[in-house]
Amino acid sequence: MAFTLDDKLVIAISSRALFDFEEENRAFDEANGDDRPYMKLQLDRLDVPAKPGVAYPLIRKLQQFNQGDVHRVEVVILSRNDPVSGLRVFKSAKRHDLHIQRGVFTRGSPPFGYLNAFNANLFLSANPDDVRAALNAGFPAARVFPESVKQAERRPNEIRIAFDGDAVLFSDEAERVYQREGLDAFQHHETRRVGKPLADGPFKPLLEALHRLQSAADSDAPMRIRTALVTARSAPAHERAIRTLMAWDIYVDEAMFLGGLEKGRFLREFEPDFFFDDQTLHCESALAVTPTGHVISGISNDES
Structure with a gap:
């Protein structure tokens, strides 16, 4: 039987919301929108796991609802990254023991259109334009603040x-x-x-x-x-x-x-x-x- 997302809580998240890509993002900003320095930096760090980002603790906790053969929460990457940079995202997720198998990487194009295909219940992104577009399309969405305090694991359960x-x-x-x-x-x-x-x-x-x-x-x-x-x-x-x-x-x-x-x-x-x-x-x-x-x-x- 084909895999379906219809019965799951689906969280769509950008790579910058999940991981700390602030240094890489500065390379993009300093290049005035030229994504080649950003892509090179990500490629050079392909085997260096990214540090946890602002939404990482929430995602880790939500995935605890998946136990054994019971799969209740699906986390998907929805990112303006290019596909090569996406390799680092998946590698980092694996190194952090996050079970993420699905993602869309659009190399600068607005990705929010894929929320419907994923049947997403929430979209978290650091890009305010993408968040506004997702909200206008009827999806719960929020712009994350990468500088937010990351909660410690005081309540692991x-x-x-x-x-x-x-x-x-x-x-x-x-x-x-x-x-x-x-x-x-x-x-x-x-x-x-x-x-x-x-x-x-x-x-x-x-x-x-x-x-x-x-x-x-x-x-x-x-x-x-x-x-x-x-x-x-x-x-x-x-x-x-x-x-x-x-x-x-x-x-x-x-x-x-x-x-x-x-x-x-x-x-x-x-x-x-x-x-x-x-x-x-x-x-x-x-x-x-x-x-x-x-x-x-x-x-x-x-x-x-």
Whole structure:
């Protein structure tokens, strides 16, 4: 029977998100877009394993859901690298004991079109244009910050993922009210609509997929998932967020309603393996304490 990805959590990741290719990337930038120095550097280092990148710890943990003949998580490389540089990516994955067999290397062309063919549940990349295109195509995607702190293995048997609410798990409907009319109007808007679920945000499908993965795993599985909602909302606007999750029949393990407080201090306590937010201000606060992904969607990221 042919191999299928339909029943798996599929993470598509760029080579720079998985591995530390910052020195190689500087060679590309210094050549003003000429990829030949980058390709030569990668070829010269073909047998030198790349160091772990910002998303490496998350990928390693997710692969722990694959035990024996049970294959629940598939990680694929989706990269602007050339195919020769792709050899180093696969070699590095093997040396780090990451089980990655599939990838697409496009030598500079936008790779996001292959997300549909892979049936991807998440795309992580350091390229903001690729992330924006993936989000516009309907895929959960985030720009990773290679300079983010890489979490140590304090919880080797638990994956912790934290999500912002508006424009990430939920639509940016309420955020637009806040930015146009201010806090009082936002609170009034949310209180009047407390019983009406918010529309889906770009990362709702990922939260659903994580719950399916957790539900499918055996009770004695070596890895568990713990999720958190970390939002600038506060009472009374908190209620609509919780009621929306209830209407979706999705739960989170923790919810933080911070009312505009800096998120980094709270993320330091939760210690997520990854945090997703749509606002650069919150991402900058978070990346000093946790791997961080910028969800380039919603009114805070309008290009106009």
